Amino acid sequence: MMDLIKIREQFPILNQKINNCDLIYFDNAATSQKPISVIESISDFYKKSNSNIHRGVHSLSRSASEQFELARKTVANHFNIDNEQQLIFTAGCTDSINIVAQGLAKFHLQKEDEIILSTYEHHSNILPWQLWAKENKGVLKIIPLLANQNLDYDSIEKLITHKTKLIAITHVSNTLGLITDIERIISIAKKHQLPILLDGAQSAPHMPVDLKKLDVDFFVCSAHKLYGPTGVGLLYLSQKWLDKLPVSKSGGGIIKSVSFENTEYADGALRFEPGTPNISGVIGFSNAIKFINNIGITTIFEFEKKLVQHAQKKLREMPEIIMYGESDEKAGVISFNVKNHHPFDIGTLLDNYGIAVRTGHHCTQPLMQDLKIQGTVRISFAIYNTIEEINYFIEKLKKVIKMLQ
Amino acid sequence: MTIKEIEKEIIEEFEIFGDDWESKYEHIIDMGKSLPLINLNLKTNNRIIKGCQSNVWLNTDLINDKILYTADSDAIITKGMIALMVRVLSNQKAEDIVKADMDFINQIGLKEHLSPTRANGLLSMINEMKKEALKRI
Ligand SMILES: Cc1ncc(COP(=O)(O)O)c(C=O)c1O
Numbered sequence: 305m306m307d308l309i310k311i312r313e314q315f316p317i318l319n320q321k322i323n324n325c326d327l328i329y330f331d332n333a334a335t336s337q338k339p340i341s342v343i344e345s346i347s348d349f350y351k352k353s354n355s356n357i358h359r360g361v362h363s364l365s366r367s368a369s370e371q372f373e374l375a376r377k378t379v380a381n382h383f384n385i386d387n388e389q390q391l392i393f394t395a396g397c398t399d400s401i402n403i404v405a406q407g408l409a410k411f412h413l414q415k416e417d418e419i420i421l422s423t424y425e426h427h428s429n430i431l432p433w434q435l436w437a438k439e440n441k442g443v444l445k446i447i448p449l450l451a452n453q454n455l456d457y458d459s460i461e462k463l464i465t466h467k468t469k470l471i472a473i474t475h476v477s478n479t480l481g482l483i484t485d486i487e488r489i490i491s492i493a494k495k496h497q498l499p500i501l502l503d504g505a506q507s508a509p510h511m512p513v514d515l516k517k518l519d520v521d522f523f524v525c526s527a528h529k530l531y532g533p534t535g536v537g538l539l540y541l542s543q544k545w546l547d548k549l550p551v552s553k554s555g556g557g558i559i560k561s562v563s564f565e566n567t568e569y570a571d572g573a574l575r576f577e578p579g580t581p582n583i584s585g586v587i588g589f590s591n592a593i594k595f596i597n598n599i600g601i602t603t604i605f606e607f608e609k610k611l612v613q614h615a616q617k618k619l620r621e622m623p624e625i626i627m628y629g630e631s632d633e634k635a636g637v638i639s640f641n642v643k644n645h646h647p648f649d650i651g652t653l654l655d656n657y658g659i660a661v662r663t664g665h666h667c668t669q670p671l672m673q674d675l676k677i678q679g680t681v682r683i684s685f686a687i688y689n690t691i692e693e694i695n696y697f698i699e700k701l702k703k704v705i706k707m708l709q
Numbered sequence: 710m711t712i713k714e715i716e717k718e719i720i721e722e723f724e725i726f727g728d729d730w731e732s733k734y735e736h737i738i739d740m741g742k743s744l745p746l747i748n749l750n751l752k753t754n755n756r757i758i759k760g761c762q763s764n765v766w767l768n769t770d771l772i773n774d775k776i777l778y779t780a781d782s783d784a785i786i787t788k789g790m791i792a793l794m795v796r797v798l799s800n801q802k803a804e805d806i807v808k809a810d811m812d813f814i815n816q817i818g819l820k821e822h823l824s825p826t827r828a829n830g831l832l833s834m835i836n837e838m839k840k841e842a843l844k845r846i
Contacts (some may be wrong), residue, residue: 323730508719551794646784657732673820678783679762707735708785 306603312688314339314595328693333506333637333684334662335528338592342532345591346701349584353473356580358557366570372583375590376573378537382601383523384514390546393586397505398428400524401472401607403539403576405432406552408470412499415440417469420498422447422455422475422484423674427667433472439697447473449674453480453629454555460492471500475507479666479682480629481612481637483507490519495613499545505529509686511605512636520543524700527585530600531686532592536585539576546572555579608636618698624705628680639640639666639680644702645708647681653704659697712805716813717799723817733818734786742790745799747779757793761830769841775800775819776842789830792817798838811835820835 312318315337320327324646329337329433349371357372373388380388384657419433419442430444437444445463446455460471466674471493476483486502493500499521504513509530516524521539527533541549551558551569554579560568567574588651612634617642619625628639664679665672669673670680683697710719726733735771747756747768758765761782770777778799782788797813814820814831 646763646787648784649786653734656734678764707731708738 306599306607308688308690311599314341315688316340316343318688322658322660323656327635327698328659328689330683330689330693330697331507331660331662331684332686332689333481333529333666333682335534336509336531336686337541337589337594337688338533339400341595342588342591346533346584346588349587354584357583357587358574368438368583371587372581375586378590379560379593382597383508383517383540385540386516387543387572389574390541390543392539392541392573392576393589394524394537394539394576395535395582397524397526399502400522400539401501401503402432403552404522404524404549405436407549409436409440410550410552411548413440413442413469416442418445418467418468420445420447420460420464420468420471420473422473423449423462423671424455424474424480424482424484424668425472425670426474426478426503427500427669428505428507429472429474430670443467446670453675454482454631455484457485457488457492458685460489462490464498466602470496471498472503473500474503474505475513476510476635476637477629477668477671478505478637479639479668479671479680480507481506481634481684482629482631483511483633483635483637486520494519502611506635506637510608512601527589527592530592531595533585533588534635536582536589538589540669551575551578552576605635607683607687608689609634610698611689611691612638613638614691615685615694615698620693620700622698626692627677636685637682638684639682641677641680642705642708645705647679649708650681650701653707654697654700657663657700657704659700712797712801712809719793719797720813721818728734737783738785739789739794740796741782741785741787743814744781744788744795745779747781751779758830758833761787761833765791765830765834767791767834767837767841768839769845771845772802774802776803776806776845777831778838779843787830791834794831794834803842803846805835807839807846811838812823 317337318327318357323578329375355368357369376391380391385391409469423446433444438506448459472625473484473489475486502520504523504525507513508525511697519686521542526660548573558570558574560570615638618631619627624643641647647663651661654661662682666682717802747766751756751768756766756768758767763782765782767785774798780791780795782791
């Protein structure tokens, strides 16, 4: 059995008062809070091990390099990646997608080619492709939604033509919390020999992701949404792309030899990590993974599922609530609106009770356009949230609605 | 009344609430309901103020040397905020509007809404109102 009190004790920020109320943090899909082990691993690095990696002969540098590469192993293991050279540390999910988009633009994508995205996509998985499309007369084809706000998987085959070169899709909708049937998409992609980029920003924090089982070409996520620090994330490349994807950023530390005329690049992950990386961030990232593994990602998923089910049940009892993408199988996210009230009003008043929710379009404006709404109120959970917090939130939500009438 | 006199009146009104944020917000919501509404056919995209999470429309007229504002928003708190600004700045001379320091916002405990990152865009509203006044000097 998971000890919730012990878990909450590991998050110093949760002791804070907002407006004289206990902080209730329901904005985990934007970024999660950090356990003390992650915070201390970062300050410990600067106190005890700080030096640059992959270059020094001195002891400190060796120790820092070892910690960095050990972090790579820890993170690789978690996602079941055999060869940790396939795991590149980046500045985050957005950075990772841009590295793939710019690499593919040089090598794989031709003028007037087509890329398939879904209606769910976060702007970070739209704009890099749109940038390419604008410059190359490319076409973005969008997997539409069904009436229940699930993706219309049957439509995918119809979107594919001889010009289709990639499927870039989110694993979990950051606005609705609905989980993509990625196995089904993989099987369609295999049939047509299409590479897949899987955006794991919202799946990695909530559910097991096994990259040996999921045969995708690229997987990306951010550490800060899974209890780790900001400014660091990962890009996984399948073996096939590891030597093929051209680098789009270059610089020191990633070479075998350089002359003014030519450069021989290093092999594997290093090729994509020019300059001094976010060393302390990577170490923090691996400690976040350790935190998750101490609890168990499946335990986290089951626990958060209960929170979602409880909150949905409570919201369903309120006739003035409109929920989007209702489902019992969700990854920690619920979006809703209150009839005749703007999400901004709901969020502003909840904040006065110490409840942090997100309001607006959640960087998914095309999804908002599809749902014909301006925005939603989004609550999103993490391992430290409780049923009591949800009950308090529901009580205050009712009060807020009354205030607005 | 001058801008300063109206501000003083508002400060006194808010003093009654003390730290009771719920009453304060209820008052703001009520003010939103009494906002002089912008004419429906003037609710056009070029009258939308950027920097707010909700839509805010502002129209400015110059009548007998005085600036008259009408506005609307689809969020009621935002509407209350702009109603407060309209109450202070509307029906004043453009020169006075441009000079107004709007310091009363701090005094009625809504300072946090002035931060540029605040999604209701109170700062954007004030800037827009002053900009429109300046055009008419
Ligand atoms: C589904 C999804 N993709 C991409 C991103 C971008 O992540 P980051 O801002 O950490 O780069 C987010 C963050 O909100 C997200 O939810």
